[in-house]
Amino acid sequence: MARAATTTDAFNAVAEPRRREILDALARGESTVNALVERLGVAQPVVSKHLRVLREVGLVQVRDEGRQRIYRLDPGPLRAVYDWVKDYERLWEERFELLDTVLEELKDRQEGQE
Structure with a gap:
């Protein structure tokens, strides 16, 4: 190819x-x-x-x-790149929110064991 x-x-x-x-x-x-x-x-x-x-x-x-x-x-042509990447922003945000939830749960467990 x-x-x-x-x-x-x-x-x-x-x-x-x-x-x-x-x-x-x-x-x-x-x-x-x-x-x-x-x-x-x-x-x-x-x-x-x-x-x-x-x-x-x-x-x-x-x-x-x-x-x-x-x-x-001249940032104009970067608009196409931005438009494509921004669709993945929601996915990244969802994954970070899940990570935050897991980290909070781990923190709560650790504080409960002390």
């Missing part, structure tokens, strides 16, 4: 940990490639490659400022 291109959508783009690190960095504000290289501690070609993928899916916008290119996060 052929592997889906990482540039097809936000899901594939954020599947790569280094790209998520870049998105996290850009969520704090605009940045140049060199600043991202310094912050992430990786080679410039690696950062540039991931920025290209993020630009192609629309997660990152770029503008020229003099001789520098300034990158910023």
Whole structure:
């Protein structure tokens, strides 16, 4: 089975940990490639490659400022990821509530034995 291109959508783009690190960095504000290289501690070609993928899916916008290119996060395409994940939020909440119940029961038993 052929592997889906990482540039097809936000899901594939954020599947790569280094790209998520870049998105996290850009969520704090605009940045140049060199600043991202310094912050992430990786080679410039690696950062540039991931920025290209993020630009192609629309997660990152770029503008020229003099001789520098300034990158910023465009969270719009993340909406599809959020919409998909939020459906699981109810499941997580239910499981945490069950865990809270079990922990309370264990605590009550332990206090009863003292």
